[in-house]
Amino acid sequence: MHEDGPVEPETEIPDATDASEETLSPHRANGEQEIDASLRPRKLDDFVGQQRVREQLRLVLQGALGRGEQPDHILFAGPPGLGKTSLAMILATELGSAIRVTSGPALERPGDLAAMLSNLTAGDVLFIDEIHRMARPAEEMLYLAMEDYRVDVVVGKGPGATSIPLDIAPFTLVGATTRSGSLTGPLRDRFGFTAHMEFYEPAELEEVINRSAGILGVDLRPDGATEIARRCRGTPRIANRLLRRVRDYAEVRSDGVVTVEVARAALEVYDVDELGLDRLDRAVLGSLARSFGGGPVGASTLSVAVGEEQSTIEEVCEPYLVRAGMLARTPRGRVATAAAWQHLGMVAPANAFGAAPVAEPEPVEPGLFDE
Structure with missing residues (x-):
């Protein structure tokens, strides 16, 4: 991936290395940017979890590279924090291409999209986060760009308006959405491959946490990693965030070693209980x-x-x-x-949702002397 690939037309993206997604903002502190950059995986083989998606994505990339063609447009769908942004950056790295990153809400007018598309070079990857929130006029312009690699720019208004066709370089669009049901049918159908991201298992989260601990230099014991992993709600982004907070607690109030006792005490301070509820x-x-x-x-x-x-x-x-x-x-x-x-430590009422039905007592036959 080219290191000078911009987030937006004038913004440089950070390096890609984490199994979770973080919001890419030029206003974040340099320290946080460096931490996030250091945690993102650079290659598909380094990405933890989502085995099915990784296998499918690898086939798409290897097939396109073998034919010398541009890969199909790709859509990543799933809850936040599961690695959609990281996979988009890994895809650009595997292709050896630059990546340009924007978001759906930023594309309010067709001109915003046209300006970004006209700056693409052949083989670039355009990543649109929260693509379902893109304005409808810009979305309709994107249809033609995805299929024919051109856009029609309308100049003027009223009867005197003219449409100028503008050819753009072949590119791969990567969209990410947390609400795939909000995508319009015409846009969804133009993606050649849709990857559905799933929540992580505790064992996979332990692998994410151990990898991040090694990069951050955290002295993490196996029982400490297990304790953090079981409170992460199946989300790598939360796992990395909790690891950093537990590290702070271990360094300030302990000897710097993250054991199960230290992890429990730290997460209690941050109001995260044993099931991950805050x-x-x-x-x-x-x-x-x-x-x-x-x-x-x-x-x-x-x-x-x-x-x-x-x-x-x-x-x-x-x-x-x-x-x-x-x-x-x-x-x-x-x-x-x-x-x-x-x-909550409370007694559930008999009619509580999901409670086991109370068995009715069997009828007893009346005795000889019963009234």
């Missing part, structure tokens, strides 16, 4: 159980009860709580499950 997650469950008797309750009412925006509850908390089996979405509202009551 303060807001527990506030949602606690309010649902204590204030509303386990539900059902609407998302708007629940957000007011915990003092957070409804979008935060729906996009940050609920996906993991539902996946962990502690919250259920029903037509009447959110409901706390029996597992949530148990995690």
Whole structure:
């Protein structure tokens, strides 16, 4: 990958090396940029997890390189923090191409996209994060660029407006989305390969944590890595973040060695419990159980009860709580499950969602002297 590949037309991207995705921002502190850059894997073989996706992606790349062709456009779909940005950068590295990075919300007008496309050179990779949030006029311009490598620039307005065709260099578009259902059909169909990212298993997260600990110079014991991995919600980005916070605790309040005891004490300070739930997650469950008797309750009412925006509850908390089996979405509202009551240390009511049915007593035949 060319080291001078820009994030946006005038912005240089950092080096690519982490199994998780981090937001690429030119305003971040140099220290944080260097940490994120040092953790991103440079090659597909160094990427941890997502074995099926890696196998599929390797076939796509090797097939295109063997034919001397430009690879098909690629879409990475899945929850945040699973490595979509890292894979896009690895793809550019494997191709030996420059990568230009932007985001869907930044492409508000067709002119924004046309300016970026016109600056591409043959073989470049264009990465659009959160591609489902791109403005519709820019998206419609992208259709022609993906298929015929040209765009039509409209000059003027009204009856005097003219369309000028502009040829662009062959490129590979890599899109990333956390909401594949929000993509329009015409855009989704123009991607030659769609990779669906899955949450990581604890063993894979341990591998991510051990690799990152080696790069950061953290003295991490196996039991400490296991303890951190089981609280990462199946997400490498969270794993790397918790590792850095545990490292801080170990260096300040201990001897610098991350053992299981140090990891537990550190994560308790940062309000991360044994299942990976943070303060807001527990506030949602606690309010649902204590204030509303386990539900059902609407998302708007629940957000007011915990003092957070409804979008935060729906996009940050609920996906993991539902996946962990502690919250259920029903037509009447959110409901706390029996597992949530148990995690809060409370006795679940008999009618709790997911509770085992109570067996009815068998009827007893009346005796001779029973009334």
